Amino acid sequence: MQDNMIKTENLCILDKKFAVINPCKMCQPMGAVQALLGVKGAMPIIHGSQGCSTYMRFQLCRHFREPINVSSTSMSEGTVVYGGEGNLLKALSTIWKEYNPEIIGVTSSCLTETIGDDMALIIKKFKNSHPDEDLPPIVPINTPSYSGSHVDGYDKAVKSLVENLAHPEGKNKKINIIPGMISSGDVAEIKNMLDELNVGSIFLTDNSESLNAPLNDDVAFLPDEGAEVEEIRDSANSIATISLSKHADSAAMFLQKKYGIKSISGPLPVGIRNTDQFIGYITKITGTKIPKSIEKDRGIMIDAIVDAHPYNYDREVAIYGDPDVVTGMARFICELGMIPSVVCTGTQSSRFVQDMENIAEENDFSPVILAGRDLYDLHQQIKCMDLELLIGNSYGARIAKSEDIPLLRMGFPVYDRLGAQRISILGYKAGIRMVDIITNTILENYYDESGHEFTNFNEISC
Ligand code: SF4
Structure with a gap:
């Protein structure tokens, strides 16, 4: 039930709608494919119709600006009726012979989950039919896209990789x-x-x-x-x-x-x-000691936060995207003296709600917390508040434009700006850059060229 994921005293979303409008999440294979693209020599196969792999490639290409190869078992009407075993066996054979991958990750899709294809069994049949061949590891990843989100798909892919590959043999100190x-x-x-x-x-x-x-x-x-x-x-x-x-x-x-x-x-x-x-x-x-270089970066970041404080203090912000990015950014925004007044994620997650409640209690504010909601809800909420900054992916650009609020792009996907793959927010070094970027966005939008803050009086006298 979605409504138990809304926690707030200041909620403005009144209308009950029965559709998701401008979703704040993607389907499970999207996350699984991203995890697989971080494995050397990996080929992802989506066991489903061709449109699924086209969508993944399109979305990933426009975010990372790299060639992305995702294969498909290309299900059709016939294979939906009779099962996709033949297609998956053919796809595995073709991928193995033509591209010689170091590992194959097979994700399911809405379609093949619904018809009940047993991917693990089909993969076993493929292996049994090549008993003397040196096959690469083939890892099944069940990603039914009508539940969860891309975040769950990523999680399942990494779990499946270690379930199928991890092998105990001594200790490695890593x-x-x-x-x-x-x-x-x-x-x-x-x-x-x-x-x-x-x-x-x-x-x-x-x-x-x-x-x-x-x-x-x-x-x-x-x-x-x-x-x-x-x-x-x-x-x-x-x-x-x-x-x-x-x-x-x-x-x-x-x-x-x-x-x-x-x-x-x-x-x-x-x-x-x-x-x-x-x-x-x-x-x-x-048992390692913190080196001076890291202590220095931390010190510079604190100095940057202090320098930025007069510009950022008490300004209200909305943050949306994947749950951990939103809660991480919310705590960071509080460190800058700002208030993350609205936070939104498409993933239904009680962990997210709990984390945000903890951050709110520690920093003494009452945010609107939207979990398992869409960007339509976020927009409705923003309309009745006085926010000065949005932080999130490119899907919020229309909200930012229509409400005339600057948008700081981060998260996934960012397709209407260059360099999404290089946007970094983690650690002290990237944190220093983020303090500068956030504060300069505030200066750009709310201060004049002499460094004076716009006020109603200034605007009238101009
Ligand atoms: S939601 Fe289902 S049909 Fe659509 S791209 Fe994802 S897996 Fe394919």
């Missing part, structure tokens, strides 16, 4: 990191921080270079960077797993339960407090 659906730039920020801390890691999975690649003569058909199959196998031997996203920790739970690997879930290291918490986990688990 930390597994499950990044969640963050940009390539943010994965790179986390990798850089771990390098500074001199801590070895396995990323489950790693899109830092596979979806932000240099231009060269060879266009790679499969990701030529990313987490290697052997690394995923080795994840069963690590010291701990940190899921940056609280909504993508199923693989960590699996590794904890099956191999006794300590699991830590979130929060996304956005802003000072959350990044401190992340660094704290790492130092506690590994």
Whole structure:
């Protein structure tokens, strides 16, 4: 029931509607494919009709601005009636022979979940029909798109990868990191921080270079960077797993339960407090000392926040998108002295609601919390409030335009600006840049060229 996911004293959404308008989430295979594109040599196959893979490729290409290859079992009317086994067997054979992938990830779709195709059984049949061949690992990922969201699809894909590949064999002194659906730039920020801390890691999975690649003569058909199959196998031997996203920790739970690997879930290291918490986990688990370079970045970020405070203080903000990005940004926005008055996610999540209630209590404000809602609801709410900044993906651009509120683009998808794959918000270094970007957006929109704040009096006297 959606309405129990709305928590607020100030709700303006009065009309009861029976459709989702401008959704704030995407379907499960979208997240699963993103996870697979962070694995070196991986080929995703969507077991469904061609339109599904076209949609994934289109959405991912316009966000990451990289060639994205996603294959399809190309279901038709006949195969819907008689089952898609033949199509999946043919697709596996073709992909294996033509493209020689290091791993194949097979996701389901609305269609094949509804007709009840048993992907694991079909994959087993394929393997049994090639007993003497050196087949790549083939991983089934059940992603029924009429439930959950792309965030659940990502979670299921990472879990399926470790369920099928992780193999205990000694200890490796590394930390597994499950990044969640963050940009390539943010994965790179986390990798850089771990390098500074001199801590070895396995990323489950790693899109830092596979979806932000240099231009060269060879266009790679499969990701030529990313987490290697052997690394995923080795994840069963690590010291701990940190899921940056609280909504993508199923693989960590699996590794904890099956191999006794300590699991830590979130929060996304956005802003000072959350990044401190992340660094704290790492130092506690590994016994490593925090280097001067990281202390310095933290100090610069605090200095930037203090410098920005007079411009940002008490300004009301709306944030929307994936649940962990929204809660991470909400805490960061509070650190800037601003108020995240409305937060919205398409994912129905009691964890999200609880996290936002905690942030509100700690910072003494009463936000409108919309979970499992759409951007129509967000717009209705924004209309009756006095907000000065929107933060979220490109789907909110029309709201920003019609309400004349500046929009700071981040999250997924961002298709109407360049460089979405490099937008980074995690850690201290990216945090410093974000303080500047947010504050300069405020200055650009609410201050004149001499640095004076617009007021009604100023506007009248002009
Ligand atoms: S919602 Fe279903 S039909 Fe539509 S793209 Fe996703 S999997 Fe395919």
